[in-house]
Amino acid sequence: MNGHYRRPAPHMMLPSSALRTNLWLALALAATPAVWADDFISNATGASSLAQMQAAPMTTEATVAAEPAKDGEMPFDLSADNISYDVSGNKVTAKGDGMKQVHVKSERGQVWADQIDYDLAANKVFAVGNVKFENEDKTTLLVERLELTGDMQQGALEHLRLRVPMLGEIAQAGTATVSGTEYTMTDVAYSPCKECIGDRKPWSISSDKVVYRKDHGDMTYKNAVMDVYGVPVMYLPWFRHPLGDAKPTNGLLPPRLGRSDQLGENITLSGYVFSPGENADYTIRNRLMSERGSQFMLERRQNTLTTTSEIDASYLNDTGTGDTRNHLRVEAQKDFTPTRRIGINGEIASDNTYLSEYFDRLDPYLASTVYGEDAGEQHYAALSMMRFQDLNPDVDTDQTAQVYPHLQLDRWFVPSFGGQAELMADVVNIHREDGIRSRRFTGGAEYTRPFMLDDGSKLTLGASSRMDFYMIDNGATNGTITRGLPEATAMWEKPYISPGGYHTIAPQVLAAYSPRGGNNDDKVPNEDSVSYELDTSNLFETSRFAGMDRVETGPRLIYGFDNRWGSPDHTDYRLFVGQSLRQFDDSTLPESGGHATNDSDWVGLVEVNPYNWLKFNNRFRLDNATFNPRRMDTSMQLGQRDGLYLRISHSYLDGGEEELSSEFRVPLTDQLAFRGHTRDDLANKTLLESQGGLVWTRDCYEIEAMVRRRGYSNGDLQPGTDYVVNLRLLTLGKE
Template sequence: MQRDRRAPDTAALRRRLLAGAAAVALTMSASIAHAQTAPAAATPPPNVAGPDGLTPDALYLEADAASREGDVITASGADDSRVLARFRGSTLRAGEISYDLAQGVATANRRVEFTDAGGTVIFASYLELDSDMKAGVAVDLASRFANGSSLMAATAVRRSENVNELNYAIFTPCPICDAEGRPKQPSISIQAEKVVQNEELRAVLYRNAVFRLGGVPVLYLPYFAHPDPTVERASGFLVPIPSYDDGRGLSLETPYLRVISPSEDWLISPQFNTDVAPFLNLQWRRRFSNATVVARAGYTYEENFGDFDGADPDSLPDIPIEAEHRSYLLAYGRFDPEGPWRAGFTAERTSDKTLFDRYDIHDPYQDNGLYYGDRRRLISQVYAERQTLRSYFSIAAFDLQSLRVAVPNEDAPGLNEFEADGSLPFVAPLIEARWEPDGPVLGGRLRLRSTAVSLYRDNYVGSPVLRPEAIPPGSVVGLPGVDSRRISGQAEWRRTMISRAGIRWEPFVDVRADAYSVSDLPPGMGLDDETITRGRATAGLDVSYPLIRRMSDTADLILEPMAQFSASTDPDLDPSIPNEDSQTLELDQSSLFRTDRFPGYDLLEGGLRFTAGMRATMRWDEGREASLFVGRSLRDAEEPGFRVPVPDAPNLLYDPSGLATTTSDWVVQGTFAPSDRIRGWGHATIDSSGEVRRAEVSADGRWGRRNLATVSYIIDRSNPVEGPLNRNYEFVQLSGQQFIYGNWGVTVAGIADLEQDEITRSDIGLLFDDDCFRFELGWRRDNTRVRPTGPSEGIYVRLNLATFGGTGY
C-alpha cells in the first residue's frame, strides 16, 4: 500500500522546540553552570542516566557569562561563541539564553541551533516559549530532518495547545545543498503563504500553496489540506495509478484510504477504463490484539474481452463473449495467541482464469499462509501449528485453483486451454510433527519425524503422478482421479566428531517406515484399492577435511574435500504408489549429501551409495571471495523407478532427476564477488555425456554512483524429445539503468525466451532521478502467452516522490 502524502513535520518540530525551552526552564538558576539537577517534580522521573550521562531531569550548561537580574536569568557566549545546553539526549546552542522565573518564559537568541536525539536539526534566529507549553515563537526557522527533508519559515507560532502556524513556509524532501555544500534548487518543493497544523482536526491546512518542480511552479492551489503527519494513517486519496492495455484501453486507478480506527481501514480503489466497464478493487484490514485479518476483493460486470478468433483474416471483429459477473477474493488471517500455538487461513478464488491479467491486479500471488500456492495457483487453506524449542506440530487442509496455461493457442490467445482445477488434489489433512530430546543420545543428536496426508483428485492424471506401470494403454476418458493416503515415521541419529588432525567424522543412522492406502487406481493393474507398506534402514558416514592456506597477508585459500558412504535396504518402489510430492528434484551442494535427496516422501533411494565433492574458497582483501564446488554420487545399481514417460512419446522413458543410473549428474556450483560492486553465482547439473541438464547463472554490477545492471541465464534440457508438450526452457533476463547526463538516464528490462525465439517482456524508458524524485516514462511490450488479448504494448509511467510515496499500493 502506498504511503500517505507527507507534509512538513510541524508537530514534531513543535515538540522539539518546546522540549528545548522547557529543559532550559528547569535549571536556569546558577551562574557559570555545570551538571545540575532540576527541582523535584510531583512525580520525579527515574534517576537513570542516558547515553550522555545525564538523568532525564538534569541539564548540562556551558556559557562564557551568566547573570541574574531579578527574576530573569541570562547566559551568553562571548564574541562568536554560543551557549551550549545538553538535556534529554538533545543539544541546544544559542548566542544567548534567558529565562524569566516569574513569567515562566524562556528565550534563545542569535544563531539558535537545536538537535534532538533522533538527529533532526532546527535553526532559528530567535525562539521563545513559555513553561506551560501553551505558546511559542520561532523567527527565521530552518529545520533539517533525519530523513533528509527540510522546512523553512519566516516565523513559526504556537497559537494554542492544538494549533501551530507557520508563515511564508517552504518544505522540500530533497537536498538543498550539493556535495560541496553549495546551495542548490530542490527538485520538489511546496511553498505556502501560511501553513496551519490543527491537531484537533488532525490536519495540515495550506493557504496559497504553490508546488514547484526544479524551482518552476507547476500547480497553484488557493487552499490545500492533507492529514497531520503525526497521524500514522489518515483517510485520503493515494497516488493514482495509470496504465494501458489493448483490451481495456487507458486505465486510471484512484485508491482512497478510509481509516476506521488505528487498527482498521478500508482501501477503495476503482479502476476506470476507456474501453470496458470500471473494475472495483476493495481491501479491508483489521488488526486485533493477537491476530490480523486482511481481505481483498474485486468486481465488474463485463464481457470476457480478448483475441478469440486469431488474425481475423476476414476483418471481422473478435467473437464477443457476453457480459457476466466477474470477481476475485484474496483473504488471509493470522492468529497468534500467547503460547506455542498459532493458526491461520487463506481464501483465494477468482471467477476467471485471466482476470488478474486483464485488469492488472496488483500482486495477487502472495505467500500468506503455512503453504504457498506457487505462481499462477491460488490456495485456500486452514492450518494450525505448535512450535517449541524441541518440537514442531502442524495440521492443515487446502485446495488449489490453477490459472496456468496448459495448451497455448498461438493464433487466438483468448482460446488458451488452462490446467483443470480437478487435476489438482484436495489435501485434507496434512500433518507434520518433529521432536528431538533435550540432551544427546549416545553422544549424538536424535531427531524423530512423522507425517500423514490424504489427497483426493477428481480428474484422472497420468504421468508424472502415476508410474509407467500404472498408466493404462488405451483411452483414459472418464477415469477417476487416484486418491491416496500416507503415514510416515522417521528417526535419524547423527554424531559429530573431530579428530586431532582436523578431520570431521559424522556417523549417522536413518530408519523410515511408510504406509499407503491408494484407491481408484486405473483398471490396467487389476487393482482398485490397495494398501502398501514399506520400510528402509540406512547407515552411513560423512567425512570432511577442511584445509586452509595463507596465500598472502590479505588472501586465504580454503580447500574442503568431503565424502559420504551409505548403505540402505531395498527402497521397494511399488508402482501402485502415486508420486505426488517428489516430481521435481534440484541437485545442489546441500541436497547431494542428503539421505533423502527427493523433496518429498513418495520416492526414496536405497542400496549402496558413495558421494564425493570438493569445495574451494578463495578470500582476499576485505569481503572479496570466490568459491567453486564440484561433486557427484555413485550407486551400486540403477534405479529404473525414477524414470517417467516422455510427454510427447509416452512409450519412451527418461530420467528428470539425474539419479536413475549408477552415476548421478555432476553438480557444479560457484559464487564470485571480486569487488563490492560485482557479484554473481552459478549452478549446473551435467550428465555423464557432458550435456547440461539444468543450469542457472546470475551476475549484477554497479558502477558510478547509481548505475547498475543485473543479468541472469537459466536453461533446462532434461526432456530429450522435442514436441508440443516439451517443457524444456531457456531464458535470459536483463535489467539495468545508466545515467547519461546529470540526473537523466535510461532504464531497460527484458526477458528473452530463447526456446521460443522471442522477447517475452521488454521495457525501455527515460529516467530522471535525483534521490528524492524518480520519474520514468517508457514503452513496454508484453508477449506472455497467458494474456487473452495477446501481445500488449504501450506507454508506462512510474512516479516516486520522497516522503509522498509513489504509484502502486
C-alpha cells in the first residue's frame, strides 16, 4: 500500500476468525491525528497489587486510564474475533464471540474480557464482561465493579474476592478502596479453609475493616471476631498477621495446651509485636500451670545497621516450691566498622534445675562473655571476660573458675623472601573464690613456607617458638613458673586422581619435633587443657589439647590417607584413616593419645551419601593394637523430613557414655503422620527422653498431639510424663 493506510469505514467489522493484531496498529488506523496507547500493563504500577483482588466472574465494568505510548513501540498484543471503529475514529471496540474472550497480553501480565473499548479522546481503556487480570506471578483479579485512576494507584472496588498464589482464595469483602499497593476493605470474612461442614468453615476471622498490604504481605484487622465452625470464640480488637509461613508481625500466636506430671494442666498464650520505630520485635508468653502458677516469658529482638540484640527472660513465682525462679539471656553486639566490634553474650538462672524443668535444657553450665575485638587481613585483637555458672548441684560454686580477663593478640606478616610469619601474645587471669588463682602470659612467633615440588606434591616447612610465664596463688606451688616451647614441622601432601576423576587418594604426612617436657603437673596448673580428644578434625594438629596449659612434645610423626569418590561438587563416598606416632612416652597424654605404647589410636571417618535420601556418617577411634572400638559416633538418615523419614544416631565411648537417639516421621495418610524422637542412655540402661504423637494437617490448620516421657533425674526434677497439644492455624505466620 506504499506506506499509506486507508481509514476503515465507520463500524466496519473485521472477519470473525480469531484475528490477532497489535493495538498500536489498530490505533494507527483509527486515529486522526495519531495517538499511541501506552503499555496498559507495564506502565500500570498498581497492576500487581490490583491482581490480588478477586470476585465471582460476572458482567463487570473496569475503567483504566492509559497514557500515550512512545512512537513506534508495541505496547501490548490484542487478540479478538471482531474489531470495530466508531465514526469519529476515536474509539476502538474489540469483542469476543461468546466462546472466546478478548485477550490483551504484555510482558507484565494478561487481561481477558468479553469486550474491551479504547477511547482515544479520554485516553481510557474499558474492560466489560467477565474481566480477568493475571500478572506475571499468576496473581488473579476477578471483580464485579472496578474504577481506577490512570496510574492504577487509587480507586474503588465492590464485591470482591482476594486470591493469592499458593494459598488460593482467602478473603471476601463488600467494598474496598485502593491506594498504591494497599487495599482497605470493609465487611471482610477471612479464611483460607476450603473444606466446610455445610457453609461453616473450620475457622474464619470476620472484621469490620481489614487493610491488606501487598508489599508487606500482611493483613491488619480492626474489631475482628474469630469463629470456629461458625461459633464465635475470640474477640480481637486489633490483629495483624502475615500470609503464609512468614514470621508473624503483630497479633496473637497459636496457643499450646498440655499436661505434665510436674506442671499439671497448662496452657501457653502468646502474642507478637513489631515496633517499626525501634526496628525491634517482641514475643510475650504467659504459661498458666495448675501445679506451678503463672510463668511470664519475654523475648525481644532488634537489628539496626550497626547493632544487633536479643533478650530472653522468664519469671515464675513457683507455687509448687514457694520459690521465685527466673532466668535471663542477653546477646548484643555493636559494630563500629566491618571488622571492629564489642558485644555481650550472657545467661544466668536462679537455680540449677529451672532451665531443665521448664525449657527441657540440659546445659552443664551457663557461660557469660563480654568482649571486644578487632580483625583485619594481617591482625587480630580481642579482650574478653567470662563468667561461668555451674549447673551441677554437687559442685561447690566457689571453686568454679572465672576468667577476668583474657587478652589475645595476633599479627601476620609476609616477608620479602616468601612464606608467612606470625607473632602472638595471650594473657589470661583465672580467678576463684576458693582454690587456685593463676595468671598466664604467653608470647610466641611462627614461620611457615609452602613449596610446590616437581611431582605435584606440596611440602610445607614451619618453625615456632613460645614462652609461657605463670603467676600462681593458693596452688601446690605458689610463685612464678616459666617454660619455653620451640618446635619444627614439615608437612607433605599429594592428591592422586583416577583417570575419570571419580576417585581421589590424598596421603598426608606431618613430622614434628620439640624438646620433651613442659607439662609438670605439680607446677603448671591445668585450667584450659583438661579436655583432650583425638579425632580426624585435629589429627594433624601438633597439640590436640583444647587450651595452652598442656602441650604435646618430643619427636612425632602423623600420617593419614583420605579417599573420596564423587564429582568435584559432591562426595558420594569417603574413607579417611590416620594415626600419630611418637618416639617417647608422654604421661600427660590420655591412653587414647598413645602415652603407653607411643602409638595413638587409629582415627577415621566414613561417609556415604550417594542419594539425597540416604546419608551415613561414622567417626571412629580404634585401639592401636586390637582395633577394638574406643569411640564411635555414627548417624544414618533415610528419607526426607517432609515424607517418610528416619534418623538414628549412636555414640559410644570406651569406659564412658553410650547413647542412642532416633528421630522419625511416618506418613499414615496425606493428612495424618506419626512422628517423634527417643534418647536412651545405654550405659546406665536409662530412657532419657521419648516423645511420639500424631500430626494432623488440613488445608488451614494443623493439630499435634504428643506424649513425652522424661526418664532422668536432676536435682528436684524427677522423671515424669507430659501430654502436649499444639494447634497451628495455617497462613497466619510461623514462629
